[in-house]
Amino acid sequence: MIRMSRAVAVAALVTMGMFGGTAFADSDPGPDPGPGPALGFGFPKWLLDESQSKITVVGTGSQSAVPDVMRLDAGVEVRRPTAGAAFADARTAAAKLTQALLAAGIQAKDLRTNDLSLGPEYSTYPTVSDYRAAQGVEAVVRDIASADKVIDAVAAVGEEARLNGISFEVSNNRGVLRAARDAAFRDAAARAVQYARLAGRELGPVLTISEEETSSPPIRFAAAAPVDSTSISPGQQALSVQVRVVYELF
Template identity: 35%
Template sequence: MKIFAFFAALFVATATGTAHAQDRHITVNGTGSVEAAPDMATLSLGVTTQADEAAAAMRANSQAVAAVLSQLDQKGIEPRDIQTRNLSVAPIWSGRPQKEEERRITGFVASNRVFVRVRDLDHLGEILDAVISKGANDLGGLSFALQEPEPLAAEARARAVADASEKARQLAEAAGVTLGRVISIDEHGGARPVMRRAEMAMADAGNVPVAPGEISVEVSVSMVFEIAD
């Protein structure tokens, strides 16, 4: 029994020492960001028409959308950068159910929404003005992006790792220990493009003025370093 107790105590002491050794590390978070001017915009253009009959509403809508698409083609937008996302026809009801009034259909509304990528921002305002003048009466959104974000993401990752490494060095120096090898690196959520100072204003006449601002590609990492001594 004494021999068994001795080996059991030795096992516990060894396990405890191993656990403490594994706990000798420094964990830090680092962030990196790179700013750049966007070189692409995505538009959400809608055409909404109304008529007494569903077929008439859709016919008028199709004609207006065809004019918008023709204008986009004339402005050099490639077919691969144009996509119809939503197409609908819905009745227009009169009367209010909460008042127990008789409801009836008084007409129909047709809607078609097209998403467009503009790869030449120098002509963005001109394109917006052209499609609005040809019948696009619902501008649902405008966002800016980068056609090739990966080089910026790679630079942001390098900056994030450098930021985390510097923090670990400072912590080790403050604690009076020696910083060892990297045990692990984790990236949180991947590279994230974030808009900076982007805005758009509608004009009464002429081209629509657009300010694309900047896009910041941000990366966050978590790193674990070994304490060498």
């Protein structure tokens, strides 16, 4: 007479065969294994692992746009025999620089102090040769067509003026990012279809989506001297998006 435990074991083996396992109808199931950890019939743990019916892919999309804003990193720097003289003259030169930028069309709200320093300079340590004082300012140029005018205004401040660099950015990037997301999702879907086909499976619905923006850093150029009126060009800036998509597999 066949015990109930043997019938249950055979049914479990047949079920395993439906999932791709191999069932041996004439094999001896051996002693009753008792209740399994999850289903109660000793099923292999991998049958219960949800990751076996999912696929995770990462898609990348990129979209380029012409920057419409320039950020100018400028400042002043002086060296004097005493710390007080250096600091006072640097402050005076910084005020002159601010007035020059305002006269060139930069709005006060688009000016920001980004550096203020004072320290000794050594000929042979610990002998102090002079004191160096500096003050920096970041100016947002919203009309790139006036970029050369702004740069020339900084250079005209005098020998204390410093041009440390410029960068470009897209002020309103929502439309650009939307297009990048579309491209990223299409890329993820294409990858998922390919992997499902290679695995001999069918792609199911989307289970989860998560996004990580990977925008390119602002394009930055060094500038140390006045430039020709036609030398400032924003070029193009690429904004990238990565999307992680989890699909069900059948």
